[in-house]
Amino acid sequence: MNLESIVSIVYYISGIVLLLLGIIILKENPRGRVNRITAFMLFCAATGPLLGAFYQTALEPSSRLLPLWFYNLFFVWELFFPALVLFSMTFPVESPFRKKHPRAVYALFLPHILHLFLTVLFSEPDKILSLLDTSAGTPVANVLFEYLTFLLKLVTILFGFALEVHEKFFSFTNLLYVLLAVTFLYRGYRRMPVPSLKRQVRVIILGVISAVGLYVLAVIIPTIFGLRLKLDLKYTLIILALLVGPGSIAWAIVKHRFLDVRLIVRQSLVYSISSGIIIGGYLLILRQFGNLLANILGQKVPFLEVVFLVVALLFFQPIMNKVNDLITRLFVAGRGDYRNIMERFSREVITLLDFSELVETILSTFREELQVETASVAVFTDESASGGEGVMRLYWRKESYTEATELEGDRDLCQALTEKGRPTFVEELPVKDDPSPLHRKLQELDSFLLVPLMEKGKLVGFLGLSKKVTGFRYAYEELTMLAILANQIVVAMNNATLYAESIEKQRLEEELNLARQIQMDLLPRSDPEYSNLEIVGYTNPSRRVGGDYYDYLLPGDGRLCLVVGDVTGKGVAAALMMARLQAILHSEAGRSKEVEEMVANLNRLLVQSGTQNRYVTFFFGELDTETLSFKYCNAGHNYPILIREDGTIQYLETGGLILGAFEEATYTSGQLDLKPNDLLVLYTDGITEALNMQEEEFGEKRLLETLCKLRHLHAEELKDQLISEVRSHVQDFPQYDDMTLVVLKVSGP
Amino acid sequence: MKLSSHQVGDVAVLEPKGKIMGGPDATLLHDHLHDLIKENKKNVVIDLAKVDWMNSTGLGILISGLTTLRNNGGELKLANVTEKIESLLTITKLITVFENYDSVEEAVGSF
Numbered sequence: 030m031n032l033e034s035i036v037s038i039v040y041y042i043s044g045i046v047l048l049l050l051g052i053i054i055l056k057e058n059p060r061g062r063v064n065r066i067t068a069f070m071l072f073c074a075a076t077g078p079l080l081g082a083f084y085q086t087a088l089e090p091s092s093r094l095l096p097l098w099f100y101n102l103f104f105v106w107e108l109f110f111p112a113l114v115l116f117s118m119t120f121p122v123e124s125p126f127r128k129k130h131p132r133a134v135y136a137l138f139l140p141h142i143l144h145l146f147l148t149v150l151f152s153e154p155d156k157i158l159s160l161l162d163t164s165a166g167t168p169v170a171n172v173l174f175e176y177l178t179f180l181l182k183l184v185t186i187l188f189g190f191a192l193e194v195h196e197k198f199f200s201f202t203n204l205l206y207v208l209l210a211v212t213f214l215y216r217g218y219r220r221m222p223v224p225s226l227k228r229q230v231r232v233i234i235l236g237v238i239s240a241v242g243l244y245v246l247a248v249i250i251p252t253i254f255g256l257r258l259k260l261d262l263k264y265t266l267i268i269l270a271l272l273v274g275p276g277s278i279a280w281a282i283v284k285h286r287f288l289d290v291r292l293i294v295r296q297s298l299v300y301s302i303s304s305g306i307i308i309g310g311y312l313l314i315l316r317q318f319g320n321l322l323a324n325i326l327g328q329k330v331p332f333l334e335v336v337f338l339v340v341a342l343l344f345f346q347p348i349m350n351k352v353n354d355l356i357t358r359l360f361v362a363g364r365g366d367y368r369n370i371m372e373r374f375s376r377e378v379i380t381l382l383d384f385s386e387l388v389e390t391i392l393s394t395f396r397e398e399l400q401v402e403t404a405s406v407a408v409f410t411d412e413s414a415s416g417g418e419g420v421m422r423l424y425w426r427k428e429s430y431t432e433a434t435e436l437e438g439d440r441d442l443c444q445a446l447t448e449k450g451r452p453t454f455v456e457e458l459p460v461k462d463d464p465s466p467l468h469r470k471l472q473e474l475d476s477f478l479l480v481p482l483m484e485k486g487k488l489v490g491f492l493g494l495s496k497k498v499t500g501f502r503y504a505y506e507e508l509t510m511l512a513i514l515a516n517q518i519v520v521a522m523n524n525a526t527l528y529a530e531s532i533e534k535q536r537l538e539e540e541l542n543l544a545r546q547i548q549m550d551l552l553p554r555s556d557p558e559y560s561n562l563e564i565v566g567y568t569n570p571s572r573r574v575g576g577d578y579y580d581y582l583l584p585g586d587g588r589l590c591l592v593v594g595d596v597t598g599k600g601v602a603a604a605l606m607m608a609r610l611q612a613i614l615h616s617e618a619g620r621s622k623e624v625e626e627m628v629a630n631l632n633r634l635l636v637q638s639g640t641q642n643r644y645v646t647f648f649f650g651e652l653d654t655e656t657l658s659f660k661y662c663n664a665g666h667n668y669p670i671l672i673r674e675d676g677t678i679q680y681l682e683t684g685g686l687i688l689g690a691f692e693e694a695t696y697t698s699g700q701l702d703l704k705p706n707d708l709l710v711l712y713t714d715g716i717t718e719a720l721n722m723q724e725e726e727f728g729e730k731r732l733l734e735t736l737c738k739l740r741h742l743h744a745e746e747l748k749d750q751l752i753s754e755v756r757s758h759v760q761d762f763p764q765y766d767d768m769t770l771v772v773l774k775v776s777g778p
Numbered sequence: 779m780k781l782s783s784h785q786v787g788d789v790a791v792l793e794p795k796g797k798i799m800g801g802p803d804a805t806l807l808h809d810h811l812h813d814l815i816k817e818n819k820k821n822v823v824i825d826l827a828k829v830d831w832m833n834s835t836g837l838g839i840l841i842s843g844l845t846t847l848r849n850n851g852g853e854l855k856l857a858n859v860t861e862k863i864e865s866l867l868t869i870t871k872l873i874t875v876f877e878n879y880d881s882v883e884e885a886v887g888s889f
Contacts, residue, residue: 595834597834597838598835598838642838642839644837644838644841646869665870665871666869684871686870686875687837690841718833
C-alpha cells in the first residue's frame with residue numbers, strides 16, 4: 030500500500046466524518062446560529078479532503094480528461110477560512126464586533142469568492158482567448174463584442190501573469206484569517222463565565238487550532254515562501270490535521286456534549302468511529318498479511334485473503350460488541366442514562382399510593398440515576414394555595430435518608446418558575462439581596478436546577494436538583510426528560526393525595542356514624558304516656574348529622590319537661606356539645622328551680638365549659654300534668670306554636686338569648702294554662718327550612734296552615750301527616766339539616 | 779359566601795355576599811376578623827345587604843365575631859339587615875345583642 034492510497038483513504042474517511050459531523054450539528058438545532066455556522070464550516074472543511082481524494086483517485090491526474098477549471102473547483106474548500114473566522118466570532122461567545130456589524134462580517138467571504146471566480150474562470154488564459162476569438166456573431170453584436178472581448182482579453186492576460194503572485198498572496202490571506210480566528214477564539218474563551226462550558230470549548234479550540242496549524246505548516250507556509258516540502262512529510266501533516274480537527278469536535282460532542290447533541294447521536298457517532306477504527310485496523314492487517322504471504326511464497330494467494338476475511342468476519346461482531354460496550358461505558362451511558370430513570374419511574378414510582386413513600390422513592394431515584402448530590406421536592410401544604418403564597422413542605426435527600434421541613438413559600442421564585450414552566454437553572458432566577466428562607470434552604474442544598482411541578486397551568490410544587498457528582502452538565506435530553514417526569518410526578522402525587530382523601534373520607538364517614546350514634550343515644554327511647562295527654566317526639570337526622578335534640582324530663586311531682594334544642598354546626602363536635610347540654614340539663618333539672626333560672630344556669634355552664642363558637646337554640650317547657658299549667662323559657666329557638674281549641678294561635682317567644690354565647694345573659698319565662706284539645710308543636714328549623722328542588726322552603730306559613738288543617742287528629746297521626754307533607758314538599762332533594770318535632774296535644778274531655 | 783372588605787375611617791366594613799352557612803364560610807369570616815384584630819382594627823361593621831340567608835351556624839359566626847371583638851375592646855355592628863335575617867335575629871333574641879343600622883354610613887357613624 031503506497032502513501033498515495035493511504036492518503037486518499039484518510040481523505041475520504043475524514044471528509045465523510047466532517048460531513049457527518051456537520052449534518053449532526055445542523056440537524057440538532059437547524060435554527061441555532063452556532064449550529065449553522067459550525068455546520069457550514071465543517072461542510073467547507075469536508076470539501077477539501079473529499080475533492081482532493083476524488084481528483085487523486087477517480088481521475089488520473091496525468092490524463093487531464095477534464096479541463097483545468099474543473100480541478101480548480103477544489104478551491105471551494107478554502108471558503109473554510111472565512112467560515113472559521115465567522116465561527117470564531119460566534120463561538121463560544123459572540124464577539125462584540127460581530128454584534129455591532131452583524132452583516133458586515135459576511136464581507137469576509139468576498140476575497141475567497143473572488144479568488145474562486147478568478148481561478149476557475151481564468152485558470153487557462155490561452156483557452157479562453159481562443160474561445161473569445163471564435164465568438165464572433167452578427168455584425169451589430171460584433172461591435173459590442175469588440176469592446177467586451179478586448180476587456181476580457183486584457184484581464185485574462187493580466188491574470189495569467191498574476192496567477193503565480195496571486196496564489197502566494199492568497200495563501201497569505203488565508204494565514205491572516207487563521208491568525209484572526211485564533212485571536213477571536215482565544216478572546217471568546219477568556220470571556221466565558223461557566224467553567225464546565227470552558228472544558229468543552231477548550232477541546233474544540235485546541236483541536237481546530239492544531240488542525241489549522243498543521244495545515245498552515247504543510248501548505249500555506251511553503252506556498253508563501255516557495256518551499257517544497259517532501260511529499261510524505263506534507264501528507265503526514267495534512268493527515269494529522271484531518272484527524273485532529275474532526276476528532277476534537279467529535280470528542281467534544283461525545284464527551285462534553287458539545288452543542289447539546291443528543292445521546293442517540295453521540296452513541297451512533299461513537300459506534301461509527303469505533304467500527305471505522307476496527308475496519309481500518311483489519312484492512313491494514315489483511316494487507317500486511319497478504320504482503321507477507323506474497324513475499325514468502327513469491328506470488329499472491331487470493332484464496333488466503335478470502336479465508337482471512339471469513340475468519341475476521343467471524344470475530345468482527347464479538348469484538349465490535351466488546352469495543353462498543355467499553356466505549357459506551359467510558360463515554361456515553363453511565364448510570365445517568367435517562368432511559369433507566371424513565372423505566373424506574375414507570376415501574377416503581379408512579380404506582381405508589383403512600384405520599385411519603387412516593388416522595389422518598391422519587392428523591393432516591395433522582396439521586397441514584399442522575400447522580401446528583403441532593404434531590405429535593407417542595408409542595409404546597411394547602412392545595413388551594415395560589416400565586417406561590419402559602420406554606421411549602423420541602424423534602425430533601427442528601428444522605429441515604431429523607432428529611433422534611435415546612436417553610437413559607439417564596440412568591441417571586443414560584444412566579445418565575447410558573448412563567449418558565451420548564452426545568453430552570455437557579456442562576457436563571459432573579460437574584461435577591463434578601464433571599465427567603467425557602468431560597469436559603471435551596472441554596473444550602475446546592476440546588477442547581479429547579480423543575481416546576483405544574484397542574485393546569487398552576488404551580489403545585491417543584492423539584493430541586495444539585496449539580497451532578499460527575500460534574501457533567503444537564504444535557505438537553507435530560508431536561509426534556511425531567512419536564513416529562515414532572516408531569517408524571519404531579520399525577521402520582523395527585524393519586525396519592527386522592528387515595529389519602531378517600532381514606533380520610535372513610536374515616537369521616539365512620540366519625541359521622543359515631544356522631545349519629547351519640548345523637549340517637551341521647552334521644553328519649555319512648556314518649557311519656559299520660560291519660561290526658563298525647564305526646565309524640567320525632568327526629569330525622571340529616572345525612573350530615575346536625576345538632577338537633579329533643580328530650581323529656583320527669584323531675585317528679587307530676588311535672589313533665591319538654592326540651593327542644595338545635596346546636597349550631599354538625600358532626601361529632603355538635604353531637605358532643607349536645608351530650609354536654611344533656612348532661613348539664615339533667616343535673617340542673619333535678620333541682621327544683623324556676624324555669625328561667627334553670628335556663629340561665631344552663632347558659633352559664635355552657636359558656637364556662639368553653640364550647641367556643643358553638644351555640645344552642647333552646648326551648649324549655651315545664652308542664653304540670655295535672656293542672657296543665659305550663660311555664661316555659663325560649664332561648665333563641667324557633668317559636669313553638671300553640672293552637673287553642675278555638676283556633677287562636679299563640680307563639681311561645683318569651684325567654685332570652687341563644688345559649689352558650691354570653692355568660693351574663695338573662696332569661697325570663699312565660700306562663701300559660703293549657704286546655705283540652707289545645708295543640709302545642711315544638712320544632713326545629715329543619716322543618717321550616719326544608720328545601721325542595723327549586724330551593725323553596727317549606728316555610729312557617731305552610732307549617733301553620735298544615736297544623737291548622739291537621740289539628741283535630743291524634744298527635745301520632747298529626748306528626749305522620751305533617752312529616753309526609755314536608756316529605757312531599759322536598760321530594761328527593763337531599764336535606765342538610767335535621768328535622769325535629771315534638772307534638773303535645775291535650776286530650777279532649 | 780363571598781367576602782369583600784374595605785375601610786371607612788377607622789372602621790372596617792365587611793361585605794359578605796350570598797348565604798352564610800358555616801363550614802368554610804365560618805373559617806373565612808373568623809380568620810378575617812382575626813386579621814383585623816391583629817391589625818388593631820377592632821371596630822367592624824358587617825353589611826348584610828347582599829346576604830340572602832343565614833342558618834344557625836351563620837348566626838354562630840356572627841356571635842363569635844362579636845364576642846371576639848368585644849373581648850379585644852372592639853365592637854361589631856350590623857347594617858342593612860334584611861327582613862329574613864332580622865326575623866332570625868328576633869327569634870334568637872340576638873337582635874338585643876347586635877346593634878343594627880339601616881345603612882353602612884349610620885353604622886360607621888355610630889362608633
